[in-house]
Amino acid sequence: MSGVVSFLTRRRGGRFWHWTDIVSWLWLIGGLVVMFGPAIWLVGSSFKTPAQLAEFPPTILPYVSQQATVEGHDKPLTLYRVKLPDGSTKVLAELRRIGTVAQMVDPKAPNDIVKVNIASREPVREIGFATENYTEPFVHFDFLRYLRNSVFVTAMATLITLLTNSMAAFALSKYRFRGRDLTMLLIVGTLMVPLSVILVPLYSVVSAVGLLDSLWGVILPTVATPTGVFLLRQYMLTIPDELLDAARMDNASEWQIYWRIVLPLAAPALAVLAIFSVVWRWNDFLWPLVVLSRKELYTLQVGLNTYAGQLNVQWHYILAMTVVTMIPVVLVFVFLQRYITSGIAGTGLK
Amino acid sequence: MGRITLTDIDRAYGKIKILHNINLDVGDGEMLVLVGPSGCGKSTLLRLIAGLDRPTGGRIEIDGADVTEVSAARRGLAMVFQSYALYPHMSVRQNLAFGLENIRMAKAEIDARIAEAARMLDIAPYLDRRPGQLSGGQKQRVAIGRAVVRNPTAFLLDEPLSNLDAELRISTRAELAALHKRLATTMIYVTHDQVEAMTLADRIVVMRSGRIEQVGRPLDLYNAPANLFVAGFIGAPRMNLLPVKVRSASGTQVHVEGPGGLSATIAADGTALRPGDEATLGIRPHDIELSDDSKGSVEARVTLAEALGPETVVHAIIAGDNKLVAVLKRQDVQTQGQPINLTLPTERMHLFDCAGLRVASR
Numbered sequence: 045m046s047g048v049v050s051f052l053t054r055r056r057g058g059r060f061w062h063w064t065d066i067v068s069w070l071w072l073i074g075g076l077v078v079m080f081g082p083a084i085w086l087v088g089s090s091f092k093t094p095a096q097l098a099e100f101p102p103t104i105l106p107y108v109s110q111q112a113t114v115e116g117h118d119k120p121l122t123l124y125r126v127k128l129p130d131g132s133t134k135v136l137a138e139l140r141r142i143g144t145v146a147q148m149v150d151p152k153a154p155n156d157i158v159k160v161n162i163a164s165r166e167p168v169r170e171i172g173f174a175t176e177n178y179t180e181p182f183v184h185f186d187f188l189r190y191l192r193n194s195v196f197v198t199a200m201a202t203l204i205t206l207l208t209n210s211m212a213a214f215a216l217s218k219y220r221f222r223g224r225d226l227t228m229l230l231i232v233g234t235l236m237v238p239l240s241v242i243l244v245p246l247y248s249v250v251s252a253v254g255l256l257d258s259l260w261g262v263i264l265p266t267v268a269t270p271t272g273v274f275l276l277r278q279y280m281l282t283i284p285d286e287l288l289d290a291a292r293m294d295n296a297s298e299w300q301i302y303w304r305i306v307l308p309l310a311a312p313a314l315a316v317l318a319i320f321s322v323v324w325r326w327n328d329f330l331w332p333l334v335v336l337s338r339k340e341l342y343t344l345q346v347g348l349n350t351y352a353g354q355l356n357v358q359w360h361y362i363l364a365m366t367v368v369t370m371i372p373v374v375l376v377f378v379f380l381q382r383y384i385t386s387g388i389a390g391t392g393l394k
Numbered sequence: 395m396g397r398i399t400l401t402d403i404d405r406a407y408g409k410i411k412i413l414h415n416i417n418l419d420v421g422d423g424e425m426l427v428l429v430g431p432s433g434c435g436k437s438t439l440l441r442l443i444a445g446l447d448r449p450t451g452g453r454i455e456i457d458g459a460d461v462t463e464v465s466a467a468r469r470g471l472a473m474v475f476q477s478y479a480l481y482p483h484m485s486v487r488q489n490l491a492f493g494l495e496n497i498r499m500a501k502a503e504i505d506a507r508i509a510e511a512a513r514m515l516d517i518a519p520y521l522d523r524r525p526g527q528l529s530g531g532q533k534q535r536v537a538i539g540r541a542v543v544r545n546p547t548a549f550l551l552d553e554p555l556s557n558l559d560a561e562l563r564i565s566t567r568a569e570l571a572a573l574h575k576r577l578a579t580t581m582i583y584v585t586h587d588q589v590e591a592m593t594l595a596d597r598i599v600v601m602r603s604g605r606i607e608q609v610g611r612p613l614d615l616y617n618a619p620a621n622l623f624v625a626g627f628i629g630a631p632r633m634n635l636l637p638v639k640v641r642s643a644s645g646t647q648v649h650v651e652g653p654g655g656l657s658a659t660i661a662a663d664g665t666a667l668r669p670g671d672e673a674t675l676g677i678r679p680h681d682i683e684l685s686d687d688s689k690g691s692v693e694a695r696v697t698l699a700e701a702l703g704p705e706t707v708v709h710a711i712i713a714g715d716n717k718l719v720a721v722l723k724r725q726d727v728q729t730q731g732q733p734i735n736l737t738l739p740t741e742r743m744h745l746f747d748c749a750g751l752r753v754a755s756r
Contacts, residue, residue: 294493
C-alpha cells in the first residue's frame with residue numbers, strides 16, 4: 045500500500061511540485077476521462093430505465109426511485125422528500141398528481157392526505173440497476189441465436205484468415221520468385237480500396253456463387269486481409285533463413301517447414317492478427333447487413349439494429365446489448381494483450 | 395563412404411559470378427577445411443554441396459553418384475550452421491529428433507540415437523530445455539548433435555566456432571578434432587580463421603574471389619605457399635613481403651637485392667626470372683633473427699616492440715617505407731626508434747614473381 049502511495053506521489057521536483065508534475069497529472073487524468081468516460085457512461089446507462097435515460101441533466105450512475113407499500117393501496121407508491129410549509133422535511137408517498145399539485149400521504153399514517161406543490165418535493169432515489177434491460181432481450185429478443193451466429197462467423201473467419209494469410213505471407217517472405225514484390229505491392233495496394241467502393245460488385249459475386257443469406261457469405265469475402273498478409277510477412281522476414289535451411293537438411297518438406305517451423309515461430313504476429321480479426325469480424329455491421337436478410341441468420345451487430353426503429357429507439361436495450369457485445373472483445377484484449385505489445389514490437393524491428 | 399567430388403562448379407547470381415570453375419575431390423573420412431577471407435565464396439560452395447543452392451554449371455558427386463539435381467534432404471549430408479539454427483520453439487530433444495521423425499524412423503531407434511549423441515556430446519542434462527535457455531557452447535554442442543544423430547555420409551560445418559568466445563573456441567576445436575577422429579566421417583569445414591584451418595584440417599583449401607588458390611596439407615601450405623595470397627593468408631603474424639629486384643638468375647639460383655642492403659641468393663628450379671625483373675621476397679616473422687653486426691644483415695628501425703614474454707614482436711621499417719615484422723625469441727630488444735640489424739636466413743626465404751606465383755623451391 046505504501047508502495048502505491050509513494051509511487052503515485054513521486055515527483056520530478058523531489059519535495060516540491062514541479063510544473064511538469066502538475067501538467068502530467070492533468071494530462072493523465074484528462075486521458076483517463078477521455079478514454080474511460082464513455083465506456084463507464086455506457087455501462088452505467090445500460091442499467092437505467094427508459095425514463096431515466098431521457099432525464100436531463102444525465103447522470104453517470106443509474107438510480108431508481110424508492111417505493112413503499114402503503115396500507116390500502118395495491119401498488120407500491122413512489123416516495124418523495126417533501127419540504128413542508130412549516131420548514132421541516134418529511135418522506136411522503138405520492139397517491140396521484142393533478143397538475144402542479146400532488147396528493148401525498150405519510151406511509152406511517154395512510155389516512156392523512158397532504159397536498160404538496162410538485163416544486164417543493166424531490167424523489168427519494170438510490171443507486172439501483174434496471175437489470176431487466178439485460179434479462180428482457182434474452183427472453184424476447186433472439187439474443188442467443190444472434191450470439192451463436194456472431195461467434196460462428198468470428199471464429200471461422202479468424203481461423204481461415206490466419207491460415208490463408210500466413211500461407212500467403214510465408215510464400216511472400218521465404219521464397220524468391222519473379223513478381224514477388226509486385227504481388228506484395230498489389231496486396232498492400234488493396235488496403236486503399238474501402239469496402240463501400242466494392243460493395244456492389246462484391247454483392248454480385250456473392251450472389252452469383254449462391255452465398256447470399258448464408259453465414260459463409262459473410263465469412264468468405266473477408267478472410268483475405270492485406271493487413272494480415274503484410275503484418276505476417278514482415279514478421280516472417282525476421283525468421284532467419286538458416287532455420288529453414290536447417291529444416292531442409294533435416295528432410296522436412298516445404299509444408300512441414302511452414303507448419304512446424306514458420307507457423308510456431310510467427311505465433312506473436314498470429315496472435316496480433318487473431319485479435320484484429322476477432323475485433324473486425326465481431327464488430328462488422330455493413331457487410332452482414334447487406335448479405336443477411338433472414339432474421340435467424342443475423343449476427344449480433346445486425347440484430348442490435350432491430351432495436352432502432354424508424355419511430356422509436358429502444359435505447360435501454362441497445363445500451364445493454366452493446367455492453368454484452370463488448371465483453372468478448374474486451375476478454376480477447378485482456379488475455380492476448382501481451383502478444384499485441386510483443387508482437388507489434390517484433391513486427392516493427394528486426 | 396563419404397567421397398565428394400566437385401567438377402567444374404560455377405555459381406553466378408545474375409551477372410555476378412561467385413564461384414569460378416571449382417574442382418575438388420574430398421576423400422572418405424577426410425577433414426577438409428575451406429578457408430578464405432569473407433566473400434570468397436566458401437560458404438556458397440558449402441551450400442552447393444549441401445544442396446541448399448544449385449550450381450549454374452558443373453557436377454557434384456557423392457560416392458560416385460551424380461547429386462547435382464538432388465534435393466538437400468536426399469543427399470544424406472548433415473550441416474552445422476554458423477548461427478546454429480536450432481529450432482527455438484522445440485526442446486533440445488525435439489531438435490535432435492526432428493530430422494529423424496521426418497524420415498519416419500522408429501521411436502525407439504530415435505531415442506537410442508539421441509541418447510548416444512547426448513552421451514557423446516555431454517548434452518544429456520539439458521535435453522528438455524529450449525535453445526534459448528542454453529549458453530553459446532551448449533547450443534554449439536546441440537547443433538553438432540543434431541548433425542550426429544542423422545548419421546550422415548558427410549558433415550558440412552559452416553564457421554561453427556565463430557560465435558564462441560576465444561577460450562571456448564579452442565576447447566571446442568579440440569573436441570571437434572576428437573569427434574572427427576572417433577566418427578571417421580568426411581567433414582567439410584568452412585572458416586575464415588587460418589588457425590582453425592591449420593589445427594583441424596587434413597587438407598586445406600584456400601579460396602579467394604571464388605577461385606581455389608591452393609589445396610594441400612596444412613604444413614605444405616605453410617612451408618610452400620603457391621602464391622602471394624596464400625603466403626599472406628596462412629601463418630600469423632603474416633609473412634613479410636618485400637619488393638626486390640633480380641640481379642642475376644641461373645637455372646638453379648636467383649640473386650636478388652632489396653631495401654636496406656638486402657641481398658640474397660635463393661635456390662630456384664628452372665625459373666623464368668631475368669635480371670632486372672621485379673619480384674617479391676617473403677620471409678616469415680618467426681624466421682627472422684637478430685644480428686650483432688651489420689654484415690649480411692638488414693638495417694631496420696624499430697617502431698614498436700611488443701614484449702609477450704616468451705617472444706617479442708618487433709615492428710620495424712626498412713629503408714623508408716617497407717614494413718617488417720619479426721618475432722624474436724628473446725626479451726632484450728631495443729625499443730622505439732632504435733636501429734637494429736636483422737638477419738633474414740636465405741634458406742627460409744620465399745620468392746614470388748611479378749605475377750605473384752611462387753618461384754623458389756626448397
